[in-house]
Amino acid sequence: MVVTADLALYIHIPFCRRRCGYCSFISFDSRGDDIELYLRALKTDIAHHAGNERLTSIYFGGGTPSLLSVEQLAGVLGAVSHSFSVDETAEISMEANPGTIDEGYLSAVRELGINRLSLGAQSLDERELRLLGRIHTKTEARESIRFARSAGFGNVNFDLIYGLPGQSVQDWRSTLEEMLTLAPEHLSLYSLTLEPEAPMWRALKDGYLPDIDPDIAAGQYEFAEDLLAAGGYRHYEISNWAKEGYECRHNLTYWQNKPYLGVGVAAHSWLGNHRLASTGDIDEYLASFASGASLLPEMDEEISPELELAETVILGLRLGSGIGIDNINNRFSIDLMAHYGRTIREMTDSGLLEFAGGRLVLTRRGRLLSNEVFWRFLPDNIPAKVT
Ligand code: SF4
Known part of the structure; x- marks a missing residue:
C-alpha cells in the first residue's frame, strides 16, 4: 500500500x-x-x-x-x-x-x-x-x-x-x-x-x-x-x-488543525477542507450501517480558507507553545501580521497575548480569558486589514 x-x-x-x-x-x-x-x-x-x-x-x-x-x-x-x-x-x-x-x-x-x-x-x-x-x-x-x-x-x-x-x-x-x-x-x-x-x-x-x-x-x-x-x-x-x-x-x-477521521455515532471528522459529523441518532446509525449500507454525514460543511486560517490560529493558541508565525505564513501563504495585525496589537497591549521567539502565545492571563481572545480571530470580527 x-x-x-x-x-x-x-x-x-x-x-x-x-x-x-x-x-x-x-x-x-x-x-x-x-x-x-x-x-x-x-x-x-x-x-x-x-x-x-x-x-x-x-x-x-x-x-x-x-x-x-x-x-x-x-x-x-x-x-x-x-x-x-x-x-x-x-x-x-x-x-x-x-x-x-x-x-x-x-x-x-x-x-x-x-x-x-x-x-x-x-x-x-x-x-x-x-x-x-x-x-x-x-x-x-x-x-x-x-x-x-x-x-x-x-x-x-x-x-x-x-x-x-x-x-x-x-x-x-x-x-x-x-x-x-x-x-x-x-x-x-x-x-x-x-x-x-x-x-x-x-x-x-x-x-x-x-x-x-x-x-x-x-x-x-x-x-x-x-x-x-x-x-x-x-x-x-x-x-x-x-x-x-x-x-x-x-x-x-x-x-494543530490536521486531518482526522471520526467513526461511530456523532463522530466528527476534518478531511479535505470539510468538517463532517455523523448522525447522533443511534437508531439511524444502526439501521443504516448494520444493513451494510452507507450513511451520509449529517453535517458536511466546506470550510473556506479564511475560516481554516482562523481556526488554525485559534486552535494553535490553545497550545503552550502557541503558533509559529512562519509556520502559519507558509501554510496559508499569507503575512499573519498584516492579516491580523490590529487584533494582535490589541491583544498584546491588553496583556493577553505575547511574542516569544517568533511565536505568538497566550499569556497566563490570556489563558484565563482565552475566549475573549479567540472570537476576535474569527473572519467576521477582523477589523479592516492593516497594511
Ligand atoms: S455518562 Fe457521560 S460523563 Fe459519565 S462516563 Fe458516560 S460519557 Fe462520561
Whole structure:
C-alpha cells in the first residue's frame, strides 16, 4: 500500500453503565444489548472509510470504551488494520472509567497494542464523585492507576474536573495533591460546563445546588498551574499538562488543525477542507450501517480558507507553545501580521497575548480569558486589514 498521508482516527463508543449528572456527551445507559449490533455497524463504517492513509494515532472515546470486552476491542482494531496502514509507533489510546476495569482486563487490553490509557477519575473526593453521579468511588479511582501500572501501561492520563458547585480551592488542592502521589504522565483538567440537558444544570437552576463561582474556578485553575509546574508537568495546552514527551499525540492533531477521521455515532471528522459529523441518532446509525449500507454525514460543511486560517490560529493558541508565525505564513501563504495585525496589537497591549521567539502565545492571563481572545480571530470580527 502506498501511504498518501498521515491521519488520526477517533472511534466513538457511546455506551455507559449509568449517565453522570453533568454529562452532555452522546452516550446511552440502557442500550447494552445493542453493543454487538453497534460494533458490526462500526466495522462497516470503518471499512467505508478505508484508504491509503497511515494512522499515527487511534483514540477510543466515549461513552465508556472500557465496557467493551477484550474480544470486542480486538475486533474493532482488526477492522481498523484491515482498512488502514497503522504506523508501528502509533499512539493507541483508550478512555476507561474506574469501576469498569481490573488488572486482568487492562493486561489483555495492553496486549492488543493499546498503549495509552485515559482514566475518567474526575475527582478524588467522595462527596464530589457522588455530586457528579460517577459510578466509582475514590478508592476505585486510585486503584485504576495501580491496575494500569501492573498491566504495563507507562502512559496514563487522569481526567479531573474543577469549578464544581460548593468546591473550594482547598477541596481542589486536596484532589490535586493526592493525584500527584499517583504520578500519571498526563493530566486533563476541565472546568465544569453544564448544558441545559444535563440534570445538574436543572438542579443548579432550581437552587438545589450552590451557584458555581467563576472567581473560585479561576483561582483553582491558577493553583493547578503553579502546583503542576512545580511537580514537573508541562502546561502544553489550556486544559492539559504532561511530563516531557507524554503530550497526547492524538489531541495534538486537533489543536494543530490536521486531518482526522471520526467513526461511530456523532463522530466528527476534518478531511479535505470539510468538517463532517455523523448522525447522533443511534437508531439511524444502526439501521443504516448494520444493513451494510452507507450513511451520509449529517453535517458536511466546506470550510473556506479564511475560516481554516482562523481556526488554525485559534486552535494553535490553545497550545503552550502557541503558533509559529512562519509556520502559519507558509501554510496559508499569507503575512499573519498584516492579516491580523490590529487584533494582535490589541491583544498584546491588553496583556493577553505575547511574542516569544517568533511565536505568538497566550499569556497566563490570556489563558484565563482565552475566549475573549479567540472570537476576535474569527473572519467576521477582523477589523479592516492593516497594511
Ligand atoms: S462516563 Fe462520561 S460519557 Fe458516560 S455518562 Fe459519565 S460523563 Fe457521560
